Amino acid sequence: MNTEDFAIRLSQYRTAEGYTFDCQTIAGEVEVLQVEVNGFEGFPIFVTKTKFQIICIIYLWTEAEIIPESRVEMLEMMLDTSISIPLSSYARVGDRYVLFGALSVDSGLDKVVEEIVTLNENAIDVVSAMGDFLYE
Amino acid sequence: MSDEKKVSSKNMLEKIMTVIKVESRFLSEAIMDSSGTRIFKQEIEEAKANLKLAKSALTSEMANELQSSRRVKILTQKASQQESLIVDALAQNNEKLAFNLATALVDLEQDRDAQLVIQRTHDLHLGHLKRQMELAERSLKDLERQLAMVNTTDRIQKATEVITKRFDTADAKMLSAKKTLDRIRKQQQQRDEQYLIEDNLLESGEDKSDIKVEKGSATDVLKRLVDKD
Known part of the structure; x- marks a missing residue:
């Protein structure tokens, strides 16, 4: 399924x-789909x-958003909690920390949807839990 | 040269880690261009070619095996037919015929045994080829998995560039999680308050104004009709 077809099916x-x-x-060098969940305020999710x-x-x-004195504690906390978070894991891309989920390219739409909804819920919990390590 | 050799003997994750340590976190291009990756791609091509060869050897060996097992079956049938002919000849006391038939049976049985040996050889060879094919599949899968690590790294870095470029120009705040969380909380709070107000209205009965049906009196009706006149 190409990105456009996937976007159409997901929209419906x-x-x-x-x-x-x-x-x-x-649009860009690689195809990225930005997804937002209606009826659930959350983060934009990027699918590639x-x-x-x-x-x-x-x-x-x-x-830059991390309080320097808290950084090591935050990193340890991320490692310690990563396995508890359903379907999602932490990573860092350049200087950006991310929460992500990866599925087999053959996964059906319902699996991708499950991933997106769970990722969104997880991200809200993560930012609430890790908020103290970050500048206001 | 020796450095290059050292690099190519590492697995892909080790290579990625080396580049992160030595160069920078924007590593994909460095790795994609490294001789190690070129060697990987070459190895993948070789593994694919090996697999193709193994598959064609396997199919021809399967055909050979099928053919010799068919021959064994035919010869076994012939031998058992011959046996019953011998039994018949003996029953008719035709010893000469029985002897001739028995001589022919010896040849048949020899042929059958020789075919059995051939069939077993094909069987063994077939097993060997199957194992070889599985090993080729395994090494191809492994090489592809390792290459996928670099490709994914590259893909995600490029995707991140595309996304951040978009948000840097449009709405930089969109990518700040804490601000997003504040926004989410405010929206939730507003919604909760809204629900609370609606619930209170329902309980106090104040919202009946929306659906209130006023019951007029007969006097009112008469007055309205008279006024209309």
Whole structure:
């Protein structure tokens, strides 16, 4: 499924909880889909595809937003809690910390939807929990 | 040269880590261009070619095996037919015929045994080829998985560039999680307050104004009609 087809199908999808999705393709060197969950205030989710994986990403914070004295504690906390977070893991891309989930490229739409909704919920919990390590 | 050799003997994750340490976190291009990756791509091509060879050897060996097992089956049938002919000849006391038939049976059985040996050889060879094919599949999968690490790194870095460029120009705040969380909390609070107000209205009965049906009196009706006149 190419990105446009995927965006169309996702836009028409409605979960049992009543969530629907706003999709927008972002033009650039690689194809990225920006997804927002309707009926659930949250973060923009970016979806991109590689040969083997569909990767859904939420950008959390940058190095500059971290209180320097708290940085090591924050990193340890991220490592300690990562496995507890359902379907999502932490990573860093350049100087941006991200929460992401990766699925097999053959995953069906319902799996991707599950990933997106869970990622969004996880991100809210993560930012609430890690907020003290960040500047206001 | 020796450095290059050292690099190419590492797995892809180790290579990525080396480049992160030595160069920078924007590493994908450095790795993509490194001789190690070129060697990887070459190895993938070789593994694919090996797999193709193994598959074609396997199919031809499967055909050979099928053919010799068919021959064994035919010869076994012939031998058992021959046996019953011998039994018939003996029953008719035709010893000469029985002897001739028995001589032919010896040849048949020899042929069958020789075919059995061939069939077993094909069987063994087939097993060997299957194992080889599985090994080729395994090494191809592994090489592709390792290459996927670089490709994914590259992809995500490029995607991040695309996304941040967009938000730097449009709405830089969109990518700040704490601000997003504040926004989310405010929206939730507003919604909760709204619900609270609606609930209170329902309980106090004040909202009945929306659906109130006034019951007029007969006098009112008469007055209205008279006024109309």
